[in-house]
Amino acid sequence: MNIHEYQAKELLGRYGVAVLQGHVAWTAEEAAAAAAKLPGPVYVVKSQIHAGGRGAGRFANDPNGKGGVRVVKSVEDVKAAAEAMIGKVLVTKQTGEAGKLVSRVYVEDGCDIKRELYLGLLVDRDSSRVTVMASTEGGMEIEEVAEHHPEKILKVAIDPASGISAFHARKLAFGLGLTGKQVGSFTIVLTLYAAFLELDCAIVEINPLVVTGAGEIVALDAKVSFDDNALFRHKDLEGLRDDSEMDPKELDAVKNDLNYVALDGEIGCMVNGAGLAMATMDIIKLYGSSPANFLDVGGTANAARVTEAFRIITSDVNVKAILVNIFGGIAKCDMIANGIVEASKNLKLSVPLVVRLEGTNVELGKKILAESGLAIIPAENLADAAQKVVAAVKGA
Template sequence: MNIHEYQAKAILKSFGVPVPQGHVAHSPVEAKEIAKSLPGDVFVLKAQIHAGGRGAGHFVGEPASGGVRIVRSAAEAERVACEMMDRVLVTRQTGPSGRLVRRLYVEAGCAIARELYLSLLIDRATRSLVIVASPDGGMDIEDVAARTPERILRVAVDTGLGLMDYQARNLAVGLGLSGRLIQSFAALVRAACNAFARLDAALIEINPLVVTEGGDLLALDAKMGFDDNALFRHADIEELRDENEEDPREVEASRFGLSYVGLDGTIGCMVNGAGLAMATMDIIHAQGEAPANFLDVGGGATRERVTAAFRILLADPQVEGVLVNIFGGIMRCDLIAQAVIAACGEVGLKMPLVVRLAGTNVEEGQAMLEASGLPVTVAQDLGDAARKIVAAVRARRTV
């Protein structure tokens, strides 16, 4: 689960990470009042969407606009907020459809001397928290890594020992910091590590982490993501979820405990087991088409969950055909057949459907599908299923 910048900054501030003063605004008038309350005479208005590249983005119909604006008065803050709120912002991460800006973060400006990069994430290879830092902040870290990999610093943090003082100091020196900034950086990264561990975070990214002309460190931007499987321990974090920023298909799937990720293809997939789901997606690609989703209904899914999963697939406008691939171990094939029949009756089946069942009660499940009167194609194995759904989708396109 991801959260907005203003939420991430509030959390990091509570753990001791220094951030500029700012507040979230839900209207242009509120943006003006916040600017009045902030120190200084330079303010920054930032569109709050779950996507990076906001400053380089543009609002639909205005190619010269951007999702991060500098203003120099409260009146200008109100005027610019009018130009940004309730508009669709397009960035390199949103895709051409963009995201609707429903709120702005109004922040006090600061004089920047240097921009650094800092992030914390889980490295699956070392099974540890890893700190990634670079003296080249304010840029895409992927671009920095591609052009100048030597400027990417990495430190693995031992789970039992935590961040060691020498590691924090070495990072600071590697970033070109000196004097009191070394201790300031060590305190900041230690606070970020504490937040990461305490809140079961999956990502903390501060880009840029700036050194001000006054010699202070400030987290000028912040992203935080959390492990969905640990949210039951953090009800206060779960309340920060903004479903407007999520794929509505994924939101609906989460209500039924389904593992769903929307993709760009046209063949909907419903599978039990993550490994089998990945294999199903791969074999669709091998046949020259692309899956519309990753969908794992789980080994012990109920009829209600399976029906919900099928309903999500059929309601997706980009889906041209559906492949159901079930291995009945814990999951019974007759239960899958019941759910497929129920969902088709509820939503209506207007596209090719190929079902491959194997395992527990497979004969009963196949008999139920054949007796249903639905235009269902039964496949004998995974390769047969992929060939049949691809052929059916392509034939439908030519009609």
């Protein structure tokens, strides 16, 4: 789950991370009132969307504009900047051409920037450890730095048994060329690590992390993403979710305990188990088509959840066929089959449906499908299922 910059800064500020004073505003008038509360005379107005590259972005109705982050020098200019952003669609590298609607802005105090750095924490799959990354190339997308200047990215993997220590922070600080009290201030790394663990984060990123003219270390931006699987431990964090930033289908999936990600293919997939879902998508590509989604109904799928999964899949107008690939364990094949039949009848499916069942009560499940009177295409194995669904899409 992602949150907005202003929400991330509020959270990190509670842990002692130095952030600038600022206020969120939903209208131009609120933005002007927010600016009036700040010292000035420099203000920064930032569009709040779940995407990076806002400053270099453009508004769909104003391709020659100044982007989604603007530095201004008066309360009147703050109001004008907010008017130019709120209610408009901002297009960045990360949003694609569809862009994202800006519903609010963050009005922040100006900052005397001497240097811009990058600092981020994530779980590194290679080491299976929380890893701190830092770079002198702050303000740039870290992916571009990794591609063109990988030597400029410093990494420290934290041993979960011993945890993080001050020497980790010093090692990174010296690697970034920090001196004097800046090295001491780089204990921000310890603070971020504590927040990362306690909040069950997936990513904590500060880009840029700036050194001010006075030598202070300040988080000028902040991105925080949480592990969805741990949100049950943080009911307060769930309240930070911005539903308007999510694909409606993905939002429906969250509300029904389904793991769903929309893709741009033509074959809808309903599978139980993330690994099996990935294999299903791969074999669809192997046989010449592409998946329209990743959808894992989980090991405890029931008829209601199967029906909801079908509803979400068929709400995608690009879906030309559906492949159901179920390995029955906790969720028995006969129960899944009943769910498929019920969903097919209730939703009046109009696209080809290929079903592959394997596992507990598989013969009973196949019998239920065969006797349903529905035009369900049975498959004996995954390869057979993929070939049949691709053939159905191609009209064979």
